[in-house]
Amino acid sequence: MSPSITENLRPRRKSLEGQNSSLIFIRRMRDEDLPEVLTIENLCFSNPWSKETFRGEIQNKAISFPLVVIHSWQKRIIGYVIFWQIGDEAQINNVAIHPDYQGQGFGEIALRYVFERLRENGVHFVCLEVRVSNLSALALYRKLGFTVLGVRKEYYTNPVEDAYVMGLMLD
Numbered sequence: 459m460s461p462s463i464t465e466n467l468r469p470r471r472k473s474l475e476g477q478n479s480s481l482i483f484i485r486r487m488r489d490e491d492l493p494e495v496l497t498i499e500n501l502c503f504s505n506p507w508s509k510e511t512f513r514g515e516i517q518n519k520a521i522s523f524p525l526v527v528i529h530s531w532q533k534r535i536i537g538y539v540i541f542w543q544i545g546d547e548a549q550i551n552n553v554a555i556h557p558d559y560q561g562q563g564f565g566e567i568a569l570r571y572v573f574e575r576l577r578e579n580g581v582h583f584v585c586l587e588v589r590v591s592n593l594s595a596l597a598l599y600r601k602l603g604f605t606v607l608g609v610r611k612e613y614y615t616n617p618v619e620d621a622y623v624m625g626l627m628l629d
């Protein structure tokens with residue numbers, strides 16, 4: 459099948475790539491990004507995703523949007539956001555900012571930018587899970603308008619912990 463025919467069979471989606479203010483640039487994650495991404499993942503999480511898991515997201519082009527957040531003038535990956543988009547809903551599966559860059563607004567800027575693009579792409583609802591003890595992430599999600607929809611008991615391991623399920627209507 460020619461590429462143009464394949465494209466015509468898919469719903470048209472605007473690219474999520476782009477610049478937000480002049481601070482960060484967002485583009486799709488590539489295999490060659492994985493060393494930097496894994497460094498951040500291991501610094502940020504007690505039960506980090508493996509390289510194979512990230513690779514699976516990169517390859518799952520039908521529904522997965524693994525995006526890297528690049529510092530515009532330092533030209534380095536400072537974080538990532540990974541979504542699944544299924545129809546008009548999106549699920550955040552992973553988000554992290556390198557510890558050296560946390561608390562400087564990058565997480566908020568990146569998520570606001572991504573949500574704006576998702577809204578343009580027809581997404582109406584975003585959901586995610588977060589450890590109940592992850593106060594900084596909870597504060598960020600609440601600031602962005604997420605509310606708690608429920609609790610998943612003992613959802614996480616290392617350490618075992620409940621998850622809040624949070625949701626946000628985009629329109």
Ligand SMILES: CC(C)(COP(=O)(O)OP(=O)(O)OC[C@H]1O[C@@H](n2cnc3c(N)ncnc32)[C@H](O)[C@@H]1OP(=O)(O)O)[C@@H](O)C(=O)NCCC(=O)NCCS
Pocket residue numbers: 502503553554555556559560561562563564565566567587588589592593594595597598599601
């Ligand atoms: C959660 C995370 C993505 C936030 O990114 P960040 O760039 O550090 O956050 P920002 O600087 O953009 O902060 C935006 C808002 O988040 C909240 N926030 C961020 N860090 C916080 C902290 N240490 N304490 C309390 N609130 C915090 C605040 O509401 C803040 O807004 P404010 O500055 O007006 O108070 C980042 O801390 C991170 O990568 N943590 C480790 C991985 C992780 O927990 N990911 C989420 C898994 S669900």
